[in-house]
Each structure stands twice: as structure tokens, then as C-alpha cells.
Amino acid sequence: xxxxxxxxxxxxxxxxxxxxMITLDDYIEQHSSPQSELLQQIYHDTNVxxxxxxxxxxxxxxxxxxxxxxxxxxxxxxxxxTFTGYxxxxxxxxLQPQGRLDTIEKNDELEDMIVSNxxxxxYAESIKLHIAxxxxxxxxxxxxxxxxxxxxxxxxHYIEYYDAVLPKVRVNGFILADNTLWDGHIIDPAYQKDWxxxxxxxxxxxxxxxxxxxxxxxxxxxxxxxxxKL
Numbered sequence: 001x002x003x004x005x006x007x008x009x010x011x012x013x014x015x016x017x018x019x020x021m022i023t024l025d026d027y028i029e030q031h032s033s034p035q036s037e038l039l040q041q042i043y044h045d046t047n048v049x050x051x052x053x054x055x056x057x058x059x060x061x062x063x064x065x066x067x068x069x070x071x072x073x074x075x076x077x078x079x080x081x082t083f084t085g086y087x088x089x090x091x092x093x094x095l096q097p098q099g100r101l102d103t104i105e106k107n108d109e110l111e112d113m114i115v116s117n118x119x120x121x122x123y124a125e126s127i128k129l130h131i132a133x134x135x136x137x138x139x140x141x142x143x144x145x146x147x148x149x150x151x152x153x154x155x156x157h158y159i160e161y162y163d164a165v166l167p168k169v170r171v172n173g174f175i176l177a178d179n180t181l182w183d184g185h186i187i188d189p190a191y192q193k194d195w196x197x198x199x200x201x202x203x204x205x206x207x208x209x210x211x212x213x214x215x216x217x218x219x220x221x222x223x224x225x226x227x228x229k230l
Contacts, residue, residue: 045084057221062087065176068176076100079103092121101123104153105129138168144167144169174226
């Protein structure tokens with residue numbers, strides 16, 4: 001950095017303004033573990049090749065999903081809504097040896113992209129992709145089968161997903177529900193008539209009053225609710 005002896009005050013002001021241009025999101029990313037090269041590529045491809053790249057979990061939430069998975073060390077994981085496979089690969093990082101992750105995606109137009117992304121990972125053999133409606137697949141699993149469930153599918157059906165997966169989660173197992181703050185719309189009266197917002201409000205209210213579980217909402221990205229089955 002070059003010091004300006006002629007205009008020291010101007011230099012200090014410029015330096016100060018330059019520093020505050022860094023956002024909190026930038027700071028968090030700079031001080032968190034980086035994405036793998038494969039996850040970076042999936043992030044890039046998703047932004048270039050899909051119409052709704054904002055649906056991807058992204059760097060910080062992806063690292064959080066991986067961290068939670070490492071903490072739990074699950075043998076079985078269920079994911080509802082994988083989009084392009086980014087979140088599935090993050091969750092798979094904490095799997096026990098010989099563990100398995102079942103991920104469900106309803107949009108069959110994404111199948112080739114998902115398969116390609118998963119196949120390039122060292123976790124490929126541990127992940128089973130289901131292209132189907134989650135509510136049709138979930139009943140096929142046994143009760144108490146999963147250590148960890150990640151819900152990130154159609155927001156209008158969160159209550160139905162929750163009711164379907166809760167029996168499939170072991171005692172002291174976890175459910176993670178994404179988008180539960182919905183970009184702040186969850187408390188914005190202007191979105192009272194929006195079906196996705198109304199459905200998420202109903203889901204949040206239901207979970208808050210469900211004495212079968214403990215729960216906490218984290219204000220990360222679009223809101224992530226952590227739910228532990230009692």
C-alpha cells in the first residue's frame with residue numbers, strides 16, 4: 001500500500017471507505033473453510049445453466065450442512081429437494097463409513113445435471129438419487145431409519161413433508177428445514193396472500209408448538225430450522 005505524504009488525511013479517508021465496502025457476507029466467507037473445487041464448479045454451472053440459481057445452498061450454508069453432518073455422524077440421511085446436488089454432497093461429508101444418503105428431486109429436467117455432479121464426487125457410491133415426488137417416496141422407508149433429514153423442497157408442502165418424515169427419524173435424530181425465514185417475507189404483511197409464505201408461516205407455527213421436538217431457527221441465508229426429535 002502506497003502512503004500519500006502530500007494528502008495523508010485524504011488517504012486515511014479513502015482507506016476507511018475502502019474497508020467498509022466489505023460486507024458481512026464477504027467477511028464470513030473469507031473466514032470460513034472454502035468450498036471444494038467440485039462444489040465451486042457446481043455453483044458456477046448452476047448459476048450459468050439454470051433459471052433459479054438462488055435455490056442452491058451456496059458456500060456458507062453448504063459448510064454449515066457439512067459441519068452439522070460431521071457433528072451427528074449419521075449412518076442414514078434423507079434429503080427432500082436436491083436441486084443440482086450441491087447440498088447432498090455437503091451433507092454426505094459427515095456420513096459414517098458404509099452410510100447412505102437418499103436424495104429426492106421432483107424436477108426430472110435436472111436429472112442429468114444431478115447425476116453428473118454426484119458422479120464426480122468421492123461420495124457418489126453413498127448417494128442414491130430418486131427422481132419423484134417426495135411424498136410418494138417417503139412411505140417406502142422404515143420408521144426410525146434416518147439420523148438426519150434435510151427438507152428443502154416445495155415450500156407449500158412443508159407440513160406434509162414434516163408429518164411424513166418425523167416417524168422415519170430416530171429418537172434424538174435431526175430434521176433441518178431450509179428457507180424458514182423466506183427472505184424476511186415470513187413477517188411481512190405484504191406477503192399475506194402469497195401461498196409459499198403462508199405455508200411456511202403455518203409450518204413454523206406448527207413446529208414451534210410441537211412438543212415432540214426441540215427446535216431453533218438460525219438466521220443464516222434464508223433461515224434454517226434445526227429440529228431434534230425427542
